[in-house]
Amino acid sequence: MNLPLSPGAAKALALLQAAGYEAWIVGGCVRDALLGLPPKDYDLTTSALPEETQRVFAAYPRIETGLRHGTVTVLLEGEPLEITTYRVDGVYSDARHPDGVTFTRSLRQDAARRDFTINAMAYAPGQGLQDFFGGQADLAQGTIRAVGRAETRFHEDALRILRALRFASVLDFTLEAETHQAALACAPLLAAISPERVFSELGKLLCGKAAGRVLRTYPQVLGAVVPEILPMVGFDQRNAHHCYDVWTHTAVAVDHVPPELPLRLAMLFHDIGKPDTFSLGEDGQGHFYGHARRSVEQAEAILTRLRAPRQVRETVLLLVRYHDAVLEESPQRVRRWLHKLGPDRFFDLLAIQRGDAASLAPADCTRLEGFQRLEILAREVLSQAPCLTVRDLAVGGEDLLALGYRGPAIGRALRALLEQVLSETVSNEKNALLQRLAQMDAENTEKMEPCSKKKDP
Numbered sequence: 001m002n003l004p005l006s007p008g009a010a011k012a013l014a015l016l017q018a019a020g021y022e023a024w025i026v027g028g029c030v031r032d033a034l035l036g037l038p039p040k041d042y043d044l045t046t047s048a049l050p051e052e053t054q055r056v057f058a059a060y061p062r063i064e065t066g067l068r069h070g071t072v073t074v075l076l077e078g079e080p081l082e083i084t085t086y087r088v089d090g091v092y093s094d095a096r097h098p099d100g101v102t103f104t105r106s107l108r109q110d111a112a113r114r115d116f117t118i119n120a121m122a123y124a125p126g127q128g129l130q131d132f133f134g135g136q137a138d139l140a141q142g143t144i145r146a147v148g149r150a151e152t153r154f155h156e157d158a159l160r161i162l163r164a165l166r167f168a169s170v171l172d173f174t175l176e177a178e179t180h181q182a183a184l185a186c187a188p189l190l191a192a193i194s195p196e197r198v199f200s201e202l203g204k205l206l207c208g209k210a211a212g213r214v215l216r217t218y219p220q221v222l223g224a225v226v227p228e229i230l231p232m233v234g235f236d237q238r239n240a241h242h243c244y245d246v247w248t249h250t251a252v253a254v255d256h257v258p259p260e261l262p263l264r265l266a267m268l269f270h271d272i273g274k275p276d277t278f279s280l281g282e283d284g285q286g287h288f289y290g291h292a293r294r295s296v297e298q299a300e301a302i303l304t305r306l307r308a309p310r311q312v313r314e315t316v317l318l319l320v321r322y323h324d325a326v327l328e329e330s331p332q333r334v335r336r337w338l339h340k341l342g343p344d345r346f347f348d349l350l351a352i353q354r355g356d357a358a359s360l361a362p363a364d365c366t367r368l369e370g371f372q373r374l375e376i377l378a379r380e381v382l383s384q385a386p387c388l389t390v391r392d393l394a395v396g397g398e399d400l401l402a403l404g405y406r407g408p409a410i411g412r413a414l415r416a417l418l419e420q421v422l423s424e425t426v427s428n429e430k431n432a433l434l435q436r437l438a439q440m441d442a443e444n445t446e447k448m449e450p451c452s453k454k455k456d457p
């Protein structure tokens, strides 16, 4: 068998072998190469002790941050390569990290500490594939199977439970029965895992191609890290527009937006406020007045707790907030939204609304054509280089300075002009704007309002 190798990985293997050590690429890169996917990065495992690895690569730039765990990072052919000594993990007393690691000269022992059979294979050109636990067969069958007893492995490191779900989602695989049972039984252990690690795995899970199925299958596991989702599970909406309970609707909607983190998170949280805001109308229909606002509150608490990057959190909250806003098909309204959200977020919002509509009762799927038209309309509006921000105005700060405006009055005047351009009271041309400005000033003075314009003293 021949697997493709990057130039850096090939060189690192050759240098270690030439120095008399065993060396393999291992883990995710072997898995991905066997699947015919381009590996994201190459991890190497070797019989060389860390000091020995350092000696082999003495002539190359190295980063030694992981030395305590036996990892030396070497820069070869412009690639950072993580080279780790064969390792046995010590006792885990906190369901998070081993108390210590021991180096070994046995590849098999190194493979045995790895999480899943599909992640425990090693490969080297000329040596072939080392597959001690049936990883290749599991890859072929689409199975996530723990190496060893699943329950023991999840007790050692509970993050593996989320990793199992993540690989199931990303690869569209299913958990083997014992691994599945152990994931359910051990889910409460996830409480011990750091928020950053949880968020990273949750994000990859959500962006996987089978995210919706994994969400539907494992609400209890996800509920161990985000308990706020649990009231959605099985919540009957009692509403003619909905054919699913809130959680199923959420899972289906997640699959209907592109696999980008903010979109998938926004879809996950868009209706999380529904159980709290449910009311039954006189017509016997369920209503959820103000649920978007409640969803924003809950999503904000969750994302803050999970230490989501600020940019991601803000985008998600914006999309959740407007997920059920009415977007009218008029150029003026679309321009308003483009101004309010910016073009990128506006198209994100369209994706969210489309995903939401796609998982309603089938009759409502006619709304999908409306989104198509809105998107075309927005692209048309944008192609005319519309004035969306004060920076797009045909007058600028210098013009206002020249007219005698000073300080905050400049920003106020520009914003007032933008408002007029957006509502099409005036066109975005310099003369028209200056005229309008003079008019506005005159009106303000007549009304005895404090003049927005301040002359130099």
Ligand code: ATP
Residues within 6 Å of the ligand: 026, 027, 028, 029, 040, 043, 113, 114, 115, 116, 119, 120, 157, 159, 160
């Ligand atoms: P990705 O494509 O996300 O990089 P990966 O399988 O390479 O997936 P990494 O987190 O980069 O995942 O880890 C590299 C390898 O280290 C894994 O393939 C697995 O063999 C091992 N590993 C990682 N995390 C764990 C863990 N929590 N428990 C046991 N083994 C692990």
Ligand code: MG
Residues within 6 Å of the ligand: 028, 029, 040, 041, 043
């Ligand atoms: Mg990796």
